[in-house]
Amino acid sequence: MVLAGCRGAPRDDADPPPRRVTQFSVINALMLGDYDGVFSIGDVLEHGDFGVGTLDHLDGELIVLDGRAYQVNGEGRVLDAGSDRKTPFATVVRFVGDGSLRCPAARSLAELDAFFEQRVPHANSFVAVRVEGRFETLTLRSVARQEPPYRSLSEVAKEQAVWHHEKIAGTLVGIRTPAWAHGLNVTGTHWHFLSNDRRVGGHVLDCRIEQAASTYQVCTDWLVRLDDRPEFDRLDLGRDMRSQVSDVESARGVGE
């Protein structure tokens, strides 16, 4: 090391390697209703500047973009998520981008997913994908703040708010998780959106691209920060909840 003195400095994760994806807690804990935020947004931002998640009490969708954290609350309002706010579940990377691809005019989110799976195979790695462009249509959702005793995410998601937008410009923030990490994160690509004017955002249920470009980053270094409270140890995290996770992440809501 050039700076020998650094070896003695307190270690933190303020400068994680770019091929690292860091997640806070695991998806099955969230599925079981563990919505208490135990990790600060400040801590999350030290681990990455790009990612997705939720807020304390499941208070909406979290979008981390260009080093800032945004909350999309249950009414669809985009707010700054201060570094003192907390989260029960989030996934971030320090986005540098190790490749770029012009996006096809995908007619659905499934088509967009298929495009990236083909062009950025790496089936057993995590991949962060940033898509910037204009969208013909966009279907977003958010969830409303919950109070204990918490219901499961499958129950709460039935009451999600869903919004349809047309002709909107912004960024899709995507984190792709390999299939073998089911139970720990959302397998496939988990997409959130934030508009260029920072007035519209949410968890993406569907989209139709007008014109877009993407950058991506393959992550082979996966850090999982676990909750150290006794409540966490009591959760049955080994249950196979793949179909419930899939329902929660892609369901269009009761009104669809």
Add this chain to the structure above:
Amino acid sequence: MVLAGCRGAPRDDADPPPRRVTQFSVINALMLGDYDGVFSIGDVLEHGDFGVGTLDHLDGELIVLDGRAYQVNGEGRVLDAGSDRKTPFATVVRFVGDGSLRCPAARSLAELDAFFEQRVPHANSFVAVRVEGRFETLTLRSVARQEPPYRSLSEVAKEQAVWHHEKIAGTLVGIRTPAWAHGLNVTGTHWHFLSNDRRVGGHVLDCRIEQAASTYQVCTDWLVRLDDRPEFDRLDLGRDMRSQVSDVESARGVGE
């Protein structure tokens, strides 16, 4: 930060937080015969001074103790594993110990496991356990170096060498993995042993304790380093191989 200049220094993992457990690759890759070492022992030692694993070509058992890496080869010889050697699978922590317990005179490894599960519950965290003492009996195994095309670990383990020792003093190096991380690491406690005279070691199949003391460390920060070769991406890591892993880790061999 006191030393502002450090923020610009190249980031490495030479000083990982003490509550971090770092694993190189995942157990299902090893089960499927992915024995090519892609991580250097030097890299492993930068992530921890205490742990277990194997060597390139499945060339025996790896024990990391007090910052040194030892290989127990297929004949049971204990050798230094130089930092230029490689490993396909290993798990380490920087051991500081956040608690100590006097061990019971356990009559079996299962009894020892049950003791720690009761006294150090933390069912959803990783736990490193160091047991130092004298053993009435100790059953160890190692595996012989393989050449490609590799057979699965279930096949290779049928040919493992098993040794019985009596009245031996040394250290058990244990890494406990929560049940929900099956497929990724060896669930339950994965124990390796190294004698005080550094002449006997291996993967522990059974033991009977005469007298021992232990220190342990709960890890809530779990780093997984994934192999970035295309071969790794072709492995079907999502298969449920729990029963095969259990057989491989605890089977006493054909001669038992």
